[in-house]
Amino acid sequence: MNLLLAAIAPVFAIILYVYCKDEYEKEPRRLLLYNFLLGAIVSILIATILYYGSDAIIKFDDEFSIVQQFFKAFLVVAIIEEFSKYIIVRYFAQPNKEFNEPYDGIIYAVMVSMGFAATENIMYVLEGGYQVALLRAFTAVPAHATFGVLMGYFMGKAKFTKHPSKYNLLGLFLAVLFHGSYDFFLFINFIPGVWIGAFISLGVGIYLARKAIKKHQKNSFFKF
Template sequence: MNLLLLAVAPVFTIIIYIYFQDKYEKEPAGLLIASFLFGAIVSIIIVTILYLFTGHFIPITDKFSVWQQFIQAFVVVALSEEFSKYVIVKYFNQPKKAFNEPYDGIIYAVMVSMGFACTENIMYVLEGGYQTAILRAFTAVPAHATFGILMGYFMGKAKFSNNRFKLNMAGLFLAVLFHGAYDFFLFIGFIPGISIGAFISLIIGIFLSRKAIKRHQDNSHFKTPQKTIEEHD
């Protein structure tokens, strides 16, 4: 039970933080829960199918090959996982009437990402124990959150743009880029000291995520002049 709590605690800490950054028009609780569950169940199913497909056509024959680990990180893992989240946000969340301001792209993408991260984290933590739980609480789980924020930033813009396809693709691309970079540096850990690149990419992702959140807060359709004055007092 303690391991299970350690596995889910960072997930719900991030969810609470992102929820309260939605300052001007909260999303329906039912839709947020559904998004989380879709991420926890449906995206895992999609990823499993994609893993079977990519594993068959892109076999990894040499774990010490930098090129093969590059393909593993960016195509087999990052593209599969981020695409599974993207599909849910694009076809389940984005058409909803409740998706009515740019920040909603971030909160829904994070809910889906945290659903995925929750299922993944439980599996890893139950297998790896307390050390794995603590390590992933400060690395893998926040990383999934940043991937969701970066994707959601552009998907939030896409909902209210005539260039919806390009912006949606930009969100997917950025999530895959950061996810792939994070995993790649870990996968080539056989090169001494190279793993630090994963933490650098995470730090950059967190920095950009904070800017993305602030920008969509500032551009909210529901931000009134009075609220703007109060924030600057």
């Protein structure tokens, strides 16, 4: 039980932070819960199916190949995981009438991402223990949240523009770009010290995510 709490605590801390940043028109908690559960269950299932499919098609047989690890990070892991989240936001959250201002793109994308992160984190922490829980609380979990904010920023813009596909796909692209960058530097850890690139990438992502939150707050339809 304590390990389970350690696994989900950072997830709910981030959810609370993003929820409190929704200053002018809170989303229905039931709808937020639905998005979280869809991320925790459906997104994980989609990702698992796609991983099995990719394993049958693509073989990465040299763990010390920078090129192979690049393709694995960007074209397998990042695309599969971010697409599995994107599909929920795009076809469940975004069409909902409660999705009525740009910031909603951020909060729903984060809810789906945190659902995904919760399931993933529970599996890793139950296997690896408290040390893994502590490490992931400051790395993988905030990383998933950051990718969610970046995706959601543009998906929030997409709902209120004449060119929604452009902004939706831009959000997906940005999430894949930062996810792939983060994973790539971790995958090539056979090069001493290169892992620092993952934290630089995450730091840049967090900086942009905070700017994205402030911008949508500033432009809220309900501010006045």
